[in-house]
Amino acid sequence: RRVVSTVTEGTRLIGEVKETEIEEVTTTHLYQHRLKADNPIAITFDGTDAGGLSVDSVGDVQLAGAVRNQLGSTTITSTSGSLVTTDPSVIVDVGNATFSGLGGRIGGMGSEFRVDQTPGSTLTATALTGIDLREVSGDMNVLSARATARDANPANAVTGAVRLVADGSILGSGTGPHVEGSAIELVSVNGTIGTGAAPLVLREEARGLT
Numbered sequence: 001r002r003v004v005s006t007v008t009e010g011t012r013l014i015g016e017v018k019e020t021e022i023e024e025v026t027t028t029h030l031y032q033h034r035l036k037a038d039n040p041i042a043i044t045f046d047g048t049d050a051g052g053l054s055v056d057s058v059g060d061v062q063l064a065g066a067v068r069n070q071l072g073s074t075t076i077t078s079t080s081g082s083l084v085t086t087d088p089s090v091i092v093d094v095g096n097a098t099f100s101g102l103g104g105r106i107g108g109m110g111s112e113f114r115v116d117q118t119p120g121s122t123l124t125a126t127a128l129t130g131i132d133l134r135e136v137s138g139d140m141n142v143l144s145a146r147a148t149a150r151d152a153n154p155a156n157a158v159t160g161a162v163r164l165v166a167d168g169s170i171l172g173s174g175t176g177p178h179v180e181g182s183a184i185e186l187v188s189v190n191g192t193i194g195t196g197a198a199p200l201v202l203r204e205e206a207r208g209l210t
Contacts, residue, residue, distance in 0.1 A: 068093045098124040107132035122173045131162045139168035146180040152206040176201030185210040
C-alpha cells in the first residue's frame with residue numbers, strides 16, 4: 001500500500017512524501033508421509049565364531065593367571081626359554097593348543113602345567129629339557145608331546161623326560177608318535193592310556209617308561 005502526503009510551509013507547497021507499507025506473510029506447510037516399515041532387512045556379521053590366542057616370546061613365558069580361549073586355537077611359544085605356570089591354581093582353559101618351551105621346559109613352578117581343554121580338542125607340546133602336563137578334567141588328546149634333550153648316561157640326571165597326567169584317558173590323535181622323550185611317565189586317573197580306536201604311540205629313548 002502506497003500513501004502520498006504533502007509537505008507545506010505556510011501556503012507554499014514544498015514537496016511530497018511518499019510512504020510505502022510492505023506486509024510480509026509467512027506460510028507454514030506441513031506434509032505427512034507414510035513409509036512401509038516391515039520390509040525384510042539383510043544383516044551380515046563379519047569376523048569368525050572362534051577366537052585366536054597367540055603368544056610368542058624369546059625368553060621365558062610365565063603364566064601368573066588363568067588363560068581362557070575355549071573355542072579357538074591357542075599357541076604359546078618361548079623360542080629360547082621355558083613355558084611355566086607360576087602357581088598350582090593357574091589353569092590354562094583352552095581348545096586346541098600348541099605349547100612350546102624350545103629352550104627349556106614346559107611345567108609349573110612347584111607343580112605341573114595344568115590345562116582344561118574343551119572336549120575333543122588336541123594338544124601339541126614341545127620342549128627341550130622336559131614336559132610335565134596335567135589335564136584337570138576329562139581326556140587328554142595328544143597330537144604330540146615331545147622333549148628333545150637326550151642324555152643316555154644313567155649316572156646323570158634325566159633330561160628330556162615327558163610326564164602326562166589326565167583326569168580321564170590319555171589318547172593319541174593322528175598317526176603319531178604321540179609321546180617322545182628320554183623317559184616317559186603316563187598317568188590316567190579315571191580312564192585308559194590309549195584305546196583300540198585311539199592308540200597312544202610312544203617313543204621312549206634310554207631312560208624308562210612308567
